[in-house]
Amino acid sequence: MEDGQEGAVTAEASVPNRVAWLSTERAEKVPELVARRIVREITVNRLQAGHRLPPESEMLARFGVGRASLREALRILEAYGLIRVRPGPRGGPVVTDVKPSAFAQATTLHLHRRGATFRELLEARLVLEPVMARLAAQQLTPASAEHLRDTTQLGRDALEAALEVFSAATAAFHTVVAGTSGNRVLDLYSSALVAIERESVATAFTERTERELTQHVHEQIADAVLSGDGDRAEDLSRRHIRALVRHWEATRPRFLDEGIQWR
Numbered sequence: 132m133e134d135g136q137e138g139a140v141t142a143e144a145s146v147p148n149r150v151a152w153l154s155t156e157r158a159e160k161v162p163e164l165v166a167r168r169i170v171r172e173i174t175v176n177r178l179q180a181g182h183r184l185p186p187e188s189e190m191l192a193r194f195g196v197g198r199a200s201l202r203e204a205l206r207i208l209e210a211y212g213l214i215r216v217r218p219g220p221r222g223g224p225v226v227t228d229v230k231p232s233a234f235a236q237a238t239t240l241h242l243h244r245r246g247a248t249f250r251e252l253l254e255a256r257l258v259l260e261p262v263m264a265r266l267a268a269q270q271l272t273p274a275s276a277e278h279l280r281d282t283t284q285l286g287r288d289a290l291e292a293a294l295e296v297f298s299a300a301t302a303a304f305h306t307v308v309a310g311t312s313g314n315r316v317l318d319l320y321s322s323a324l325v326a327i328e329r330e331s332v333a334t335a336f337t338e339r340t341e342r343e344l345t346q347h348v349h350e351q352i353a354d355a356v357l358s359g360d361g362d363r364a365e366d367l368s369r370r371h372i373r374a375l376v377r378h379w380e381a382t383r384p385r386f387l388d389e390g391i392q393w394r
Contacts, residue, residue: 145385170192177364213227229281231322235326239393248389249332250388252324263368264365264368265364265365266313268361271359275311283304286388288300290343301345351383352368355367
């Protein structure tokens with residue numbers, strides 16, 4: 132925090148209508164409290180991606196903190212992928228989408244610190260994804276059904292495409308099934324695990340037969356979800372993840388026991 136600004140915050144704490152909210156948890160760092168307040172306002176006001184946050188002068192007046200504290204709060208939110216700070220005179224903080232990739236990046240930090248392995252990651256996927264496939268069949272809407280069909284077709288169209296394109300299509304399929312489940316917590320966690328695995332491994336789906344088999348299973352899962360058959364969707368999803376584990380055991384046996392790295 133810049134010299135003199137912490138003192139300014141303390142002095143302003145006596146003004147109830149401006150910074151009384153800061154006095155509830157003074158042991159915490161001011162930038163973290165400001166970051167929480169900004170996130171709360173984004174959520175309550177249902178601000179969408181691309182929405183500009185108020186200018187710095189307005190937020191300084193609203194939160195009653197120093198410029199250094201506000202800018203650190205914005206850096207925290209940008210590091211977590213919740214906002215993007217555009218440079219230049221017409222720039223400023225802008226709300227971003229809540230992307231699994233951003234959540235995945237933050238998650239890898241904690242998984243790295245805990246020494247978690249890719250085997251454990253796949254074990255988690257084996258728990259989550261079958262349940263989500265069942266929920267997807269139960270929670271299907273006309274809009275989500277169309278989205279699932281479109282995403283499944285993307286995989287079919289990418290069979291002859293470059294590795295990166297097909298890999299992205301397969302990850303998108305899992306992400307869409309997770310989103311169709313209707314559970315935002317499971318959706319974010321499951322999609323993040325898929326993103327972490329895909330970011331770390333680029334050697335899958337190199338053979339045409341591997342791609343066709345993967346796509347065939349995805350189409351079976353999609354059919355089960357679209358027909359409302361939760362039992363079959365769950366069973367197919369569980370078989371699919373188990374087959375993925377066997378694939379890694381056969382092609383890269385050391386990979387499963389590698390530690391997840393912060394990326």
